[in-house]
Amino acid sequence: MTALLLLPLLLPFALPALARRALDRLAPVAALWAVTVCAIVLAGCSLAALGSFVLIGLLKVPLFAAVGELIHPLRTASDLVVLPAAATSVGALAVCGWTLARSVLWQTRAFRAARAEAGCRPAAGDLCVVDSPRPDAYALPGRPHRIVVTTAMLRSLDGSEREVLFAHERAHNDGRHHYFLAAAELVAHCHPALRPVRDTIRLAAERVADEAAAASVGDRRLTARAIARAALAGQGARAERPGFVPAATAGPVPQRVQALLAAPLVPRAGCAVAALLIACTAVSCAASVAGLADFHHRVEIAQGDEAP
Numbered sequence: 001m002t003a004l005l006l007l008p009l010l011l012p013f014a015l016p017a018l019a020r021r022a023l024d025r026l027a028p029v030a031a032l033w034a035v036t037v038c039a040i041v042l043a044g045c046s047l048a049a050l051g052s053f054v055l056i057g058l059l060k061v062p063l064f065a066a067v068g069e070l071i072h073p074l075r076t077a078s079d080l081v082v083l084p085a086a087a088t089s090v091g092a093l094a095v096c097g098w099t100l101a102r103s104v105l106w107q108t109r110a111f112r113a114a115r116a117e118a119g120c121r122p123a124a125g126d127l128c129v130v131d132s133p134r135p136d137a138y139a140l141p142g143r144p145h146r147i148v149v150t151t152a153m154l155r156s157l158d159g160s161e162r163e164v165l166f167a168h169e170r171a172h173n174d175g176r177h178h179y180f181l182a183a184a185e186l187v188a189h190c191h192p193a194l195r196p197v198r199d200t201i202r203l204a205a206e207r208v209a210d211e212a213a214a215a216s217v218g219d220r221r222l223t224a225r226a227i228a229r230a231a232l233a234g235q236g237a238r239a240e241r242p243g244f245v246p247a248a249t250a251g252p253v254p255q256r257v258q259a260l261l262a263a264p265l266v267p268r269a270g271c272a273v274a275a276l277l278i279a280c281t282a283v284s285c286a287a288s289v290a291g292l293a294d295f296h297h298r299v300e301i302a303q304g305d306e307a308p
Helices: 002-025 028-059 062-067 079-119 151-156 159-174 177-188 192-217 220-233 253-261 270-302
Strands: 127-130 137-140 146-150
Touching: 002 028, 002 079, 002 192, 002 270, 028 062, 028 079, 028 177, 028 192, 028 270, 079 127, 079 137, 079 146, 079 177, 127 151, 137 159, 146 151, 146 159, 151 220, 159 177, 159 192, 159 220, 177 192, 192 220, 192 253, 220 253
Parallel strands: 127 146
Antiparallel strands: 137 146
16 A cells, blocks of 8 residues: 555656657647646645545544544554654645645735736737836736737837737637646646646647747748747846746747747657656556555454455
């Protein structure tokens, strides 16, 4: 049981490398979905494993064993292993909960401030122009979705480049990319190995929007130039935006520009990467389910409901 529950805690360490390779080998939209779903599942399985270790440790304490109506000792690994694992799990869950709560509070305040700023400005369709000396542009989710762009950013681009910028941000809203970015923020607080995956998911979302903008304007070089100029204009201007709000200037822009100037990706070796992601997710799920089932069976034996 203990060995099975350790697997969901170790497998997330393999995801950052797999996620980067998936973005190189798969189409951006496929990579975005695959990496995000895999990260969510791995995060959930790791939390389940930590919770199981906490319960095992609690049931080793006579008071909680009495509450659980255990009439026999719970058969587990040595207490020298179980009790430290339970204490470590309690600490890990406490840190996850604390950092997640802080992040949610901050991002909620930042989102409300951004919606309030966009709400008090006149909008032309889904476009909201904010008078600001700071070049910035981003896709603001909500009802209705908005494309927020500052006057300084508009002055930094010519007419055709502005169309690319608008198409890019509109692709974020149409693709509901804020859900993917919110999931990336969530899993980053569930396991330390999943923090680098947050950046990969953000880059994948930007790549998807880049490709959509290039298809919309019909010119990949123009799209690459517009993204590069927008990023250069916004360099050093750190906006207080929530992490789940996508922006054209986010992510490693040189890598995005290089992908736009290259030929569109034709997935060839992507099947192997996809298979590894699926295998990693499946093994984590199977280990979690088997570990929890074994734990439940041992508890029933300790309660006298089943024979050993």
